[in-house]
Amino acid sequence: MTESIGTDSMMDAIGKAITEGRSGNVVSARGQLLDLWKTIGVGGDPLHRCTLAHSLADLYADPAQALAWDVRALDAADSISEQRVQEHHAGLHIAGFYPSLHLNLADNYRRLGSFEAAREHLDVARERSSALPPDSYGQLIRAVIDEVTTAVENRDTAVRASAPGVTA
Structure with missing residues (x-):
């Protein structure tokens, strides 16, 4: 490290x-x-x-x-x-910040029921995911992009079980 x-x-x-x-x-x-x-x-x-x-x-x-x-x-x-x-x-590298930043925005918009805004940020997160390191962090962000994408497709606004932070 x-x-x-x-x-x-x-x-x-x-x-x-x-x-x-x-x-x-x-x-x-x-x-x-x-x-x-x-x-x-x-x-x-x-x-x-x-x-x-x-x-x-x-x-x-x-x-x-x-x-x-x-x-x-x-x-x-x-x-x-x-x-x-x-x-x-x-x-x-600053480029590595953007996939997570856009992913978090997408997840917030999804939870608020703004699925189009969520999709836009997921697209950016996915496009910028090549800047992620090939380590467990990069794998995690890529997996969560897929998870949130599925939730958006299902129009699911529930808190993800894997979401960081508080739930109540």
């Missing part, structure tokens, strides 16, 4: 909050991330904004709330340079 280059206290704080959320402390994690969002601000470092928003979306069971954060994450990703990503972690 390629190591991170330098120390980024904001990414460390975001990572700590993400870990807190994954351990089940959703309310605390959400509060920490919202506080960090206030510190970063809407014009702050796009890598920070993208990472935080993408992770915060998973802490909302309501697909409309998750969608708002996933839109922020995609908007921020569009402002991240490859150089900025490489400064954070030499093994990352």
